[in-house]
Amino acid sequence: MRILVADDDPQLVRALRITLAAHGYDVIAAPDGASAVSLAASRHPDLVLLDLGMPKLDGVQVIQALRGWTSAPILVVSGRTGSADKVEALDAGADDYVTKPFQIDELLARLRALARRIGDAPESAVVRFGDAVVDLAAHEVTRAGVHVRLTPTEWRMLEFLARHPGTLVTRETLLKEIWASESVGDSGYLRLYVSQLRKKLEPDPAHPRFLLTEAGMGYRLVVDEA
The missing domain is CATH 1.10.10.10 (Winged helix-like DNA-binding domain superfamily/Winged helix DNA-binding domain)
Known part of the structure; x- marks a missing residue:
């Protein structure tokens, strides 16, 4: 399963790339919002893991852009802990929200739950x-x-x-x-x-x-x- 990790923290991206690859994910990474939208359009990830505070396009703008054409689950991983930020991201089209710092076990569990939804569509769409x-x-x-x-x-x-x-x-x-x-x-x-x-x-x-x-x-x- 291909996952797009969009975050401007290179150390976090590197750690997530190693961890997610070890759990069977094919990881592609974007350092900013514009690159995230471009990579999503060209590589069609099954899941998107997205930070909110990115350069060029912020996370909410990325969510809005992606929701114009894809239903791939989006998990926001952000240091913003306010309920207003969470509601804004979820209303824009995100499927789940995890705050930084996070436990990797929780992140993996959230990703597995989102991955299960991909196969939840009824026989007739x-x-x-x-x-x-x-x-x-x-x-x-x-x-x-x-x-x-x-x-x-x-x-x-x-x-x-x-x-x-x-x-x-x-x-x-x-x-x-x-x-x-x-x-x-x-x-x-x-x-x-x-x-x-x-x-x-x-x-x-x-x-x-x-x-x-x-x-x-x-x-x-x-x-x-x-």
Whole structure:
């Protein structure tokens, strides 16, 4: 599995290259944000490990650039510990966030968890409900044939529900998957984003048929049978 390490600290990159290679990863490295975007476009990594404070393009700009065309999992590794930095990176499209200094065992565990997601797509990469179509491979949603614009967070929530169609997904699971459990502990975020998704995808948002709330537990996406 190929991993792109983007960080302007050469000593850290060297240590990560040795460690990750020893665990079976094919490592490519970028010393700045612009190089990270260029390498990602030419080498198509399976995973991206990204620092936020890089020259030329900062980490959030890199995430935004990558999310324009790739769904490869992005793990942010940064010395910025504030919740605002974490939320900004996750909202931009990062999948997970680890603060420096970190334990290598934790980093490897996070990478393994992200790697498992790559193989989690359902047999069909297209999920349909009502007049909405979610193309998981293309990262695209249409309704009655018209493109529906979603924010990165709205997309991540819909994508996770679509990858588990008909299944109750608990609030705790969604918080952990979308924002990381240490960043957000309040389900008010979930209600807000589910409400926004219903307005964009439900025929009658006030009486949802597909994006259902399971009181006190979580949410369920009801999809059309194939």
